Amino acid sequence: SQQGEEDPQALSIQEGENATMNCSYKTSINNLQWYRQNSGRGLVHLILIRSNEREKHSGRLRVTLDTSKKSSSLLITASRAADTASYFCATDETGANSKLTFGKGITLSVRP
């Protein structure tokens, strides 16, 4: 069943702008992860935030987690055309044994 729900579904921005993507989920989690997928390819892990963490940074990425609201956001700063891809949040539900449940994904287009 679908756990994560991202919004917006599609986002188009100009190179250099920041991109913010949101994800909501329904159940208790061990962690929440963000992945990137280029068209026709597999998924690349971007960042993982644990349930006891509130914010995490990795390069141009910043992810937040609000377990009280069951939501997360991914911010990509100073976007580049190469950031154009689909982005998925995935939740590792408590007791699910590393089985990830993915959201529907957000298509990000960065215009050069």
Add this chain to the structure above:
Amino acid sequence: GAVVSQHPSWVICKSGTSVKIECRSLDFQATTMFWYRQFPKQSLMLMATSNEGSKATYEQGVEKDKFLINHASLTLSTLTVTSAHPEDSSFYICSASSLWSSYNSPLHFGNGTRLTVT
């Protein structure tokens, strides 16, 4: 490190034939491998979880006799789509969890296999 190789990257087959997709962990031992299916512009739907040396656990609605999964070693899992039909055309992706990873570790994904059944 943590590379997962999936083969083939694409395959076209005729209706009624069977297709085998391989998923290998190249530089780590994978106790658990997951098989996902993805339709165009949609999310990944988990099909089954396979643990080395035991039977796969299938998600509700996935036919285990249709999608045969074998995880005979710590580095190889295979998915065989038996008697494929056009509706089985999809993008199949495997992922692996390392033997040494904790439950707060990311999964490592293969590059996927595009299956087209004519």
